[in-house]
Amino acid sequence: MTQRTRNWLLLAPAGTWFLVMLIIPLTVVLIFSFGERAPAGGVVPAFTLEQYANLPARWAAFKNTMTLAPIGTLSALVIAYPLAYFLAVKVDPKWRTILLVLVIVPFWTSILIRSYAWIFLLGGRGIPALLGWFGMEGVRLINTPFAVLVGIIYGYLPLMVFPIYVSLDKLDKKLLEASSDLGAKPWRTFLQITLPLSIPGIATGCMLVFILLMGEYLIPAMLGGGKVFFVGNALVDLFLQSRNWAYGSAVAVTLVVVMLVTVTVYMRLINRLGANRDDVSIM
């Protein structure tokens, strides 16, 4: 058996699986998005842009997603950065591994259960009841954009900390010493050396979180109480309740396209920013 045959045989199961479970289904979604809704709930093959023309009907879902996803990403960044900095630069190395594992572990546990925890905490008998003891009556937290934001930060913080930690950890600590030896104040060292050199980590973290948030369904469904809904919630409604597959496919295709465009533009921006920063910071 030649090496070539062997490689083909080794790749065959994975390749077939990807073909049947990824390529064909995604193609069906694309084809259906140009179809028409059948009376029974299926799709009549056609070539029409009618579904795409109808997209404004779900404008609110896109607007919410494109507002709360960036806000959530930035909030997670602001909270994650100091922690990543602490873990990479300040903490005693013997505690580092265990502290890092403690950050990552929640991300790999059920997001459903973790969001549920916030229903519990933000619900009427949780934090609002505590606030009531201090005389702040009638605070409503659950089913608000705030609750969704808390859920997002809670869910995705670990994913933000890790890449930033990695980029800060790689940073040559001698640069920081050199900077302070040359009389730079700590904040100046931070702004001119640490921050620019951690841009790749920030970029990766933001991108990961943003991509996952674009397709989010559970957090708004559980903490937004039907008032704060994302494109994901519109998709569940279209496919599982109203069974409008043609229109739902158009919404799904649009979501993926918006995601790809945003990520591409964002990567371009970051690369340019990174390139400029390098010139300034190293000289």
Added chain:
Amino acid sequence: MRLYAICVYLFLYIPIGVIALFSFNAGRHASQLQGFSTKWYGKVLSNPFVMDALETSLTVAFTSALLASLFGTMAAVALQGIKGPLRTAFDLLIYVAVMIPGIVIGIATLIGLVTVFNQLNPLIAAIWPEGFEAPKLHMGMGSLIAAHTMFLMALVVIIVRARLAGMDRALTEASSDLYATPMGTFVQVTLPMIFPAILAGFLLSFTFSFDDFIIAFFVAGSETTLPIYVFSSIRRGVTPEINAIGTMVLAVSLIMLVTAQLLLQRGGKKIK
């Protein structure tokens, strides 16, 4: 700075802690603690719906993690040795599988498979012998396992490939210089070195599949997995049973994750 870190860790762990704490609450109401009790765990474990859902989830997670580890490792090993369009195509497939939101994978699998089944079912019925009831393809455990395996395969390829890339080439070269067959080199040199990564990939895949809600929500048909059960119970209201299920689910994931982490680290050291 340290104070800040402590606050973030509290933020990460208090919600989980509260759930665990209240799962041992004796009171019916989810609001105040009324003494220690394990009765909710007893209730959960004797609830046939929960146990059915748990069984489905475990079967799906085990099967898809196993298939994904096997096919994913095979693909990762093959990809190590090739360049050109085939490699590019696979890299793209893995990238797409990971990038596309889970919800879109769920939807695509649902309508893709239903469309294919609608075409195939009349065909099967037509060729089936007269007098016997023809089997009907439908969404269920099979489609769920297939969908999870697809996504998890991409994950396993990424993990195993990272380990293969970190391997010292000299070792496999030495092995073939000493006249080992390619198969012998693989079994005696490569496999022992990447095994921790494969096992870690299996455990992460198992955890992912066990915790997945969104893909299962679309493709599970009439089957109920544990996350689907929990989701629909939450819709009906917050109960102490959910706290108990949640605590158990978190505990299972924690054990799996710590094991996977240890394996990845130990394997990493061995190679260096």
